[in-house]
Amino acid sequence: MLKNKRNIAIGGVVLVLLISFFVFGNSGGSEATDIIVPVEEGQFVVDINTTGELEAKNSTEITGPNRLRNYRIYQVNIQDIIDEGTYVEKGQYIARLDPSELNNRMKDSELQIEEQQSEYTQVELDTTLQLREARDNLTNLAYAVEEKKLVFEQSQYEPPATIKQAEIEFEKAKRALKQAKEAYLIKQRQLGARMKEVSIDLRQDQLEYDGMKELLSQFTITAPESGMLIYRKGYDGRPIKEGSQISAWDPVVATLPDLSSMNSITYVNEVDIRKVSVGQKVDIGLDAFPDKKLSGVVTRVANVGEQRPNSDAKVFQVTIELDKVDGDLRPGMTTSNKIFTQVIEQAVSIPLEALHSFQDSITYVYKQTGMNYQRQEVQIGATNADRAEILLGLSTSDEVYLSAPNGDIESADDIKLLAELNGKRNLKKEEPKQDTPTPPTGRKGRRNNPNS
Template structure:
């Protein structure tokens, strides 16, 4: 038992010595400092952001646009295929509630039957009226012949009787002419009546036919091959049970998956660097090993505020160059937009850069010096050194103990050029400002 306590005590003592050596003694040694070296090679300035895949082109699957002609404001989706279903042209997409239009169709069918009955009645009336007129013409024609015969046979009668027979004959001729004119006018009147009732009948038949065609469109079919994507409405995605307006009867969309784009949002600090035509490397969260290339095709001119965020961002559209069967709408992407690329330049990690008096940038060299440097382009990790360092030099990423007792070795080439003119800064900012930028006061 006594030996066991001795061993425990020795163990604690050794542990304390080890802790002291790690946290106190080694901190005074150069090997404990974080060191790096100046590198030379290709340098890329990139802006990285997450995005979401979307088809560059898509076709909207529409319900019956004609429904608004029949004063139907909204209709309900009764059944609908699942989102992501791959369909062929003519396949079933959705079924809409037909109740309201079906009731109106039945009313129009009843009106059509009444109009057809009125048409047939008018036909019968017209036939009867014109037949009576034709019979009257035949009788009057016989009357003219009879009066002519009486006149011819009265040539040996007294003049008064002859004169009376002439009057009767002339009257019969006038009655026949008047009957013919009346028949002509009556024919025109009956034709006009038939044209009117025929037009009403055709209108009623056409309306019933159009309503039947509209009713068929309440069964929505795929206009082409593709994948069904639910439409995002005000109350969420349009799906079974949702109502859609006859003025905007989009049931779903069929994206063209052969050409995709990534929609991403860039913060207001970096948006001035993004230009149309810049190349983009695209990664897929769902397939980490797959890398795609793309190109910036559109940069928004007006900023917007995303939900649950105070920062202003600008929408950027990136077209995906490759076509892949694995690509699906709404997949999350990582987008690295190449802003600028330089070859054969000297660069160091950003952690190595220190600033004094807001104008002197310097690094801690491994040889114990503080060296001023002139900075160039920077990315999220490194910065180009235009002047002051050479490839292979050792530099500190942390602050060494001797930093307080060492003065900075200044570059003679930067004398008088360390403070950038404020007017130049303002001019550069004005040239890249877009609506939506947040302006904050500068404190001196």
């Protein structure tokens, strides 16, 4: 009987201990739903993932007329163009531009030439008549000089006054002839200058018309070299087509790419562009060939941002040169680019989910300490899409919670205490754990009284 009572008492004590352990002994520890992960050490990669498009590194441009502005034509419509991707031979037909505006200008030029020709003829006739009249006047004045000379010679036997009068008339006649000759030379130069002016205007109009005729022949565009035709993209990022316009400042219609070397053109948002620099390695995938893995290197980072169609964010163009190309690659193929902005060979890191912060000033984690946990302030370095590098506060022997254990909710007093205990401004890298665990800075019993 006594033995049975002893067994019952022992059983009751064990039951009480078990209840106490499950109710009180695990306070401040983790529940079954809490996930604990180890702090890892190894290579830490920071990368940026973008989508891009293949483009030939070098290409031959197929252009329309490059002297449109000389004839006050600034936009020309594409009337017809062959299909993109067509392989063309040198000299083969590519496209035809709409000549309507140029034809109208040629008609205006023809009328201008006719007017200038008529004016030239009129000036030529006027010049002929005026010079003829001037020459007749010179002849008459020469006769007058001869006449006055005879009178003067015959007056030698007349009274002195008569002789003097005859001499004066003779001198006046010679002076009039001299002045008429000088005036004739001036008029001749004036009329010659007028003829030259009209002739120049006529020649300019004729040259402009001839230039437009030559320009019209360039409205039919042919291939300068053999290759695959790739349409030029417009300002909206879309390839040009029949009905599109080309500008007098940039008359490129299409290109013939050199497929021996290619680039992936991509865009990085303004938040991440500071991480990207020339020389960084890139892993490249193709939507068209998911199993094909390519590599490349960043060769250019734009200094000025731009706003792409259908996007409110500013982006910067980044050019990635492929290390190797093959016959499957085509311009315009969509690429997925992983730009390796930073590679740290040995780094301590934890998942981003394990990080917590208070008012964006203190970053901490929940570190497991035996059956309990403590809040541990940490200093973070580089981050990627999944993990964060830990510079101070944790070692590889530690384990952290992915979320606040038992729904732990920190108060302002708790955070101040955390800062004091962990030395916010003088963090030191933790030494590896000894056999005796470090006392936790957190307080037990958070499940029953989270605000205690």
